[in-house]
Structures are given as C-alpha cells and as structure tokens.
C-alpha cells in the first residue's frame with residue numbers, strides 16, 4: 001500500500017510515537033510524508049519515507065496531487081484543531097480530494113489506530129482489485 005503521514009507541529013510527537021509503535025505494520029509499504037513529519041519519523045524509526053515539501057510550503061498540495069493521480073491508498077494526517085495554520089486552504093483541499101476519490105484518511109489518533117489495524121489485517125486489498133480492473137491505472 002501507499003501510505004502518507006502528515007502531522008502539525010504540536011502533533012508531531014504523537015505521530016512519532018504512533019508510527020514507532022506500529023513500525024512493524026508499516027514496514028514493506030510505500031510511504032510518503034510532508035517534509036518535517038517524515039524527517040521526524042525517519043529519525044526515530046528505520047522506515048524509509050519519501051518526503052515532500054513542508055506543509056506551509058506546498059507539501060499538502062503535493063500529497064493532494066498523489067491522491068488525484070490515484071497514487072495513494074491511505075493518509076494519516078494528525079491535525080492540530082486548536083491552532084490556526086497559514087496554509088489552511090491547502091489542508092482543506094487535501095481533505096476534499098480524499099473525499100472526492102474515497103481515500104481513507106485519519107485526522108486523529110483514534111481513527112489512525114483503527115486504520116493501522118485494518119492495514120495489518122489486509123482490509124484494503126480491495127484497492128488493488130479496483131486498480132486491476134481500472135484501465136489506465138497501474139498497480
């Protein structure tokens with residue numbers, strides 16, 4: 001699966017702890033992130049993550065482009081609901097695209113936990129089937 005990690009500053013410790021706890025589940029998947037989130041995760045784990053730009057500099061939009069191109073299967077985006085972000089329009093655009101394309105997205109740790117357990121069980125295998133029968137989209 002192709003999985004993206006994004007966390008706002010006050011959620012980064014939570015993200016690092018979460019990904020560290022489930023590192024064994026994420027191993028073997030293709031992973032993407034915004035700049036600083038990916039850096040923090042890679043410092044704490046042995047995971048290899050393709051990092052895009054930092055969120056305020058366009059990273060959310062780059063992740064959104066992956067969604068639009070059907071290049072992502074799942075996003076864990078730990079948002080800070082108590083602090084205004086300068087790039088709020090980018091964040092809304094990314095979440096909108098997830099709804100347009102039906103991409104599972106967790107915006108808090110409780111949902112992230114459920115999704116990671118679903119990954120472990122192979123519950124998202126249906127996305128491979130969709131790709132297989134969809135012309136023009138590679139697996």
Ligand SMILES: O=C(CO)COP(=O)(O)O
Nearest residue numbers: 034035036037054055056
């Ligand atoms: O701002 C972000 C998401 O909106 C995250 O960006 P960073 O991972 O670079 O901090």
